[in-house]
Amino acid sequence: MTTTVGVIGLGNMGGGIAATLARHDFPVFGFDLSQAARDRAAATGVTPVNSLNELLEKVDVxxxxxxxxxxxxxxxxxxxxAPVSDAAEDHHKAESLLALARPGLIVIDTTTSTPETSRKVAAALATRGINFIDAPVSGGPKGAASGSMSMVIGAEDEVLASAMPVLEAMSGSRVHVGRCGAGNVAKIANNMLAACHLISTAEAVAMAARAGVSPEKLLEGVNAGSGRSGASQVMFPNWVINKAYDSGFTMGLMRKDVGLASDLAQQLGMELPLANAVAQLWNESRATLDDSEDFCAIVQRxxxxxxxxxx
Structure with missing residues (x-):
């Protein structure tokens, strides 16, 4: 029996995920409050719908x-x-998965969220027999469109097994890190490191350039050594050295993720001096870099x- 999939949120990431699944021959329905986003999805083989209720009537995941x-x-x-239907007569009705979804539905959340939110939502949906997986992703819009992105997953074993065919089709690698909420803990930690590495790599490249070593050669050396990271291996070659700054991930989104890391450390009663310093640098960058700028532009500071x- 073919699994029917619905994607809610058809932006840079969701649109790519929906297109990837459609390319893998899953029947895919898409919902977004933006008509333009729905139109773009339709051009990739996704069937757009005009309301959350319409989508939920058709899908298994x-x-x-x-x-x-x-x-x-x-x-x-x-x-x-909460989203509302496009139908004018329904505009007064807020819709939610809790109110509208049928038992047995599997919800896979790829948003970089918080562990508290994931656990709260999972507990509430469970009262209706609805399963919830937190599976935040890395790889950007290109990874979503190509199906090569990575996922860190928080889920119960049996729910994960049921969702695995869909997860395998939409991602290149998957790491099950624990029960619900654990995926977002891992993603927050990952993005905290990415925020640090962008700045530390910029400082290393700038220092070497001042000392007469080209950025390209410095990165080649670093990537052959122990100082390499996602920043030196991917971000700098693809979006910084060529000054493209078009990764598809914004300053605003990374500032949000840095804030999530700071909040989590505070909740845990931890003092993380390096993470605090990096968070301050990202916050101060608001003075010169708008939320809409590419997140790699932090190196310009x-x-x-x-x-x-x-x-």
Missing amino acids: VILSLPKAEHVERLCLGGED TDPTLFGHGA
Whole structure:
């Protein structure tokens, strides 16, 4: 029996995920409040629908690709800002998965959310027989569109097994790190490191350039040694050295993720001096870098001449 999939949130990531699944011959339905996003999805083999209720009537698995934890909670549990139907007569009715989904549905949340939100949503949905997996992703829009992104997953073993065919089709690697909520703990830790590595790599490259070593050669040396990271191996070659700054992931989203790491450390009563310093640098960058800028542009704060658009 073919699994039918619904994707909620058809932006840079969700649109790519939906297109990838459609390419793997899953029947895919997509919902987004943006008509333009629905139209783009339709061009990739996804069947757009005009309401959450319409989508839920058709699918066995729902994938969420939303900006923040609060959007996940509102969509799943309801609230003033929950999505509404496109039908004019339904505009007064807030919709939610808790209210509309049928028992047996599997919800896969790819949003970088919080472990508290994942556990709260999972517990509430479980009262209706709905399963919830937190599976935040890395790899950006290109990874979503190619099916090569990585996932860190929080789920019960039996639920994960049921969802695995869909997860395998939409990602290149999957690491099951624990029960519900664990996926978001791992993703927050990952993005905290990425935020650190972008700045530390920028400082290393700038120092070497000042000392007469080209950025390209410095990165070649670092990537052959123990100082390599995702920043030196992927971010700098693809989006910084060529000054493209078009990764598809924004300053605003990384600032949000850095904030999630700071909040988690505070909740745990931990003092993390390096993480605190990096969080302060990302916060201070608001003075010169808008939330809409590419997140790799943070390196311009280290050396505007070396890394700036006009350099």
